[in-house]
Amino acid sequence: MKPRQIPLLGLALTWLLLSGAPFYFMAQTGFKERYELLSGSIWGLPAHPTLDNFRAVLAGRFGSFFLHSVAVVSVSVVLVLLVGAMAAYVFARLPFRLSPSRRWSAESDFD
Numbered sequence: 001m002k003p004r005q006i007p008l009l010g011l012a013l014t015w016l017l018l019s020g021a022p023f024y025f026m027a028q029t030g031f032k033e034r035y036e037l038l039s040g041s042i043w044g045l046p047a048h049p050t051l052d053n054f055r056a057v058l059a060g061r062f063g064s065f066f067l068h069s070v071a072v073v074s075v076s077v078v079l080v081l082l083v084g085a086m087a088a089y090v091f092a093r094l095p096f097r098l099s100p101s102r103r104w105s106a107e108s109d110f111d
Helices: 003-030 052-059 062-093 099-108
Strands: none
């Protein structure tokens, strides 16, 4: 490893820890008993892992809530894509200051 790569590696590892901490927290709290999160260490592993939390979620109305969320996200993505495509067309066709240099810059990316 080159000496100039060490700070970049440190930054990457820090980013991995910061972005992975919520996923670790979510996974380990899912297997804790109902009041174990409040009584023990927040970051500690569960003393007696259990699947009761997952059974409770799946026995409820989780499926319908999930489908409603999928419907809302789908409509939002379609609207964003439509508006973004229309805006991209306008920016591609509209002549404005520096447009030839921007067009040349965008075309050079495909070489």
